[in-house]
Amino acid sequence: MPVLGLLETDVLYPDLLEDYRSYGHMFRTLLSELDSHLEFRHYEVQQGELPQDLNECDAYLVTGSKTGVYDDAGWIAPLSDWIRQAYREDARLLGICFGHQILAHALGGHAEKSDKGWGVGNHMTRVEHLPVWLNDDCSHFQLIYSHQDQVQQLPPGARRLAGSEFCENASWFINDQVLTFQGHPEFTPEYFRRLLERRRECVGTELLDAAMEAISQSNDSERIARWLLEFIHLPRT
Numbered sequence: 385m386p387v388l389g390l391l392e393t394d395v396l397y398p399d400l401l402e403d404y405r406s407y408g409h410m411f412r413t414l415l416s417e418l419d420s421h422l423e424f425r426h427y428e429v430q431q432g433e434l435p436q437d438l439n440e441c442d443a444y445l446v447t448g449s450k451t452g453v454y455d456d457a458g459w460i461a462p463l464s465d466w467i468r469q470a471y472r473e474d475a476r477l478l479g480i481c482f483g484h485q486i487l488a489h490a491l492g493g494h495a496e497k498s499d500k501g502w503g504v505g506n507h508m509t510r511v512e513h514l515p516v517w518l519n520d521d522c523s524h525f526q527l528i529y530s531h532q533d534q535v536q537q538l539p540p541g542a543r544r545l546a547g548s549e550f551c552e553n554a555s556w557f558i559n560d561q562v563l564t565f566q567g568h569p570e571f572t573p574e575y576f577r578r579l580l581e582r583r584r585e586c587v588g589t590e591l592l593d594a595a596m597e598a599i600s601q602s603n604d605s606e607r608i609a610r611w612l613l614e615f616i617h618l619p620r621t
Contacts, residue, residue, distance in 0.1 A: 393486075410575070445477075476562075498532060506599060545563075
């Protein structure tokens with residue numbers, strides 16, 4: 385049975401801890417509903433915990449975070465070093481939101497705060513290049529987003545999987561080794577509302593109200609979760 389390593393790069397706000405525990409546990413909930421045999425191992429990256437042996441897990445997922453890749457946080461450089469080493473040693477890597485950004489940044493691309501402002505709510509992206517290993521033929525997908533930072537430049541060898549006018553590099557991949565998404569398949573509408581209401585002043589009332597109104601519409605979180613699982617289960621070549 386495959387094991388997914390969850391590299392947790394944030395701690396939830398105190399009022400969300402009891403109901404949601406962590407981003408890692410939100411991924412456990414999402415993926416376990418579709419694959420009851422998948423096992424998990426958690427790493428508290430902000431506390432200095434990183435995998436010491438890449439064979440500990442079959443794949444690793446870097447979660448979202450309030451921190452930016454450009455911030456002066458003491459755990460950013462060790463995580464970036466670990467990503468580069470893991471990539472050199474052919475580890476299978478996943479990234480969501482901050483994870484999507486730091487994987488790009490660490491592997492030779494670039495992420496920064498976007499001059500387009502906040503991207504919040506359900507956003508649709510167009511598929512540009514599907515990996516050859518992915519058994520799907522969809523042309524668009526929709527996920528919940530909450531971000532200011534964006535991947536501005538993809539790392540060498542990467543291909544854009546999906547993008548939009550607002551977020552050009554919304555998803556990217558490198559062969560069967562790296563797969564990332566700016567959107568949050570693990571977010572539920574309820575979690576989004578509870579998280580984003582506290583950010584009303586910095587996001588802006590008009591933008592946030594529009595996002596709140598549309599957040600209950602259906603999205604493709606289950607489809608993307610199945611893509612993550614297909615990636616985790618890929619045979620090693």
